[in-house]
Amino acid sequence: MVGEWFDRNTHHWDDWSLDRLLEAKAGRVVSLVVPARNEAATVGDVVSRVRDALVDTVALLDEIVVIDSDSTDETYVVASDAGAVVHRAAEIRPDLGTVPGKGEAMWKSQFVTKGEVVVFMDADLLDWDTHFVPGLLGPLLTRPEVLLVKGFYERPMGSGESAVPLEGGRVTELVARPLIRLLFPELAGLHQPLAGEWAVRRSLFETLRVPTGYAVELAALVDTVRAHGLHALAQVDLGTRAHRHQSLRDLGGMATQILAAALARAGVPTAGEVDSERPPAVSVP
Template sequence: MDYKQERITTIHDFGGDLSRLEERACELTHDTPTAVLIPSLYEELERPALSHIRDQLKDCVFVNTVIVSLYADNAEQYAKAVEFFRPLPQKTHIIWENGPRVIALLKELQKQGMDILAHRGKGRAVWLGLGLATLYAGAIALHDADIITYDKTYPLKLLFPLLEPEFGIAFTKAYYARISSEPRKMNGRVTRLFVTPLLHSLMDVWGHRDYISYLSAYRYPLSGEFALTSDLALTTRVPANWGLEVGLLAEVYRNVALKRIAQVDLGTFDHKHQNVGQSPNQGLQKMCRDILHSLLRTLTETEQVVIGKDQLRSLRIKFRREAQDLARQYFVDARFNGLQYDRHQEENTLEKFEEVIIKAGDQYLEDPTGTEIPDWTRALAVMPDLRQLLGEAVTKDMQEVLEKSLPPFPKGNQHNGHGAMPTEGLVLTP
């Protein structure tokens, strides 16, 4: 535990009672409604993490709206998702992001010159969810659907700095210790063994750069948990590849003053793990490739650095030494704390990550353009009622499911504080 500050505000967890924050957050949501956005594949519904997340969200009285941006293969899977989230007391909207109604809406946008359908995966799911969330909320928290250690303090910690007007914060980013419980060991390999030594190496090769210094201020730059104001959500381009988290930080760097950015301590944290992959096009190696591509492009845009093969070779050499030194430090830290640590496996992993540097660099030199989805303000310039139409599509999708299974409410039933009926939580309001 420490109280060190960075270039951005660092909000520590010193172990105090958070109930006072929860009470204050409930007061503040009268003026600034809140939403939690969860991008998810259908497969996550069949894993225990998402059930736990749903059960924790039931107690988040400071959350007014829950939006799930779901990729489902068919109507049956979508229907199961609607039923899955039915116990939530908040207004709940399940976007079938690859369903016929949403796709038809995006095709109409495509006809008018904006092709969102060209982008797939988490990026498009996040983009759709943010657009819908801005209809209902002034502060939006986003997190993944596979968090094993989730509890209601996560959205509270992310949202509260945006709600408290005295803070003046527009964007919060989570940081944490990625420690699994069985067995107890360090996770977060891409952050530990790639991004951290890479940032050190970039500074060595190109000297002090404000953007690298800014990224280095984040204790966990790849965390998938963040919150932002609705204004920022509308003006932020969403990266469409595995560089989403780093690419999003680049957007925040362009659009937000440092004094309005904070990172928040979520404590010990764990979620589903990816394989390293057998090639730079698979698993964590692909993630590293997309991250480096995003970093090189942003450095060119913001710092006017010249990137060539000689610099990339120097970067690879610097990276290997930095990563090896960090592996030794992780070994000491892990053993001291009784964590399992396979130093040989760590070295093998960082060597695979090192090989990605030249391949990603060559790819960048051939095509330096990014894969970002235009921000919502541009989409609204094309279709001013796009968010409302998306809301209507979601309502119709959910209504088809609920009319088959949802019993009528008894006469005289009253809405609860979340805007939903006490017995069931899905509310059909476009």
């Protein structure tokens, strides 16, 4: 089954022309959401390049929204000056409280965006191009059975002349892939289950429980397949992506969150504290 899914649901970013995507969009609203924490050095480039190519030149996106997750640098100002609508996660629905984390920022984005389709991109991109966005939208705009699309790419360590090819994605290779093989083998055909570049129909995302930390991507995949089947997923080759790499200490915390969310979904009890999860947004008044 995995092999059949891989053949039908693995795409390349240039499988769709911009003209075809604009026709398929057919009046639907599409949002780009960029969760960011202390990314003043890179978030402006992400926002300005996407806005120029896909809002001002070609109207594939209707809004670019940056969710500032408790930044202590100039992320908010830089993103706003670049042309994004910026919200501080803690100030979105304050009646619901706030916790730190990437998943929290993505969950909160549902209350300040209007897109029927939502594209997520990380704010720390270094070597990338704006084709990421139309590539992720391709399956969602042209195939009604697809509900969630994951990007994948070659991930060099570093950037420019110092880049080392075919390295990076340490948590993916050492934690996520082994977990998937052991607990969720139906997802084994996904190249990069933790990729921060993905797209989803709002009608799906608002029904999912969302871990407030780094486990949001893996949890979304597992819960989507359980509720809707493997045919609801697709993946797209986006080429090459580089970003700022975190320290091993930081990666240890990320790995712990991913392990906890995966084990919880497999029904395995854990002795340590598990990161909180937000309820489906559709259930929130």
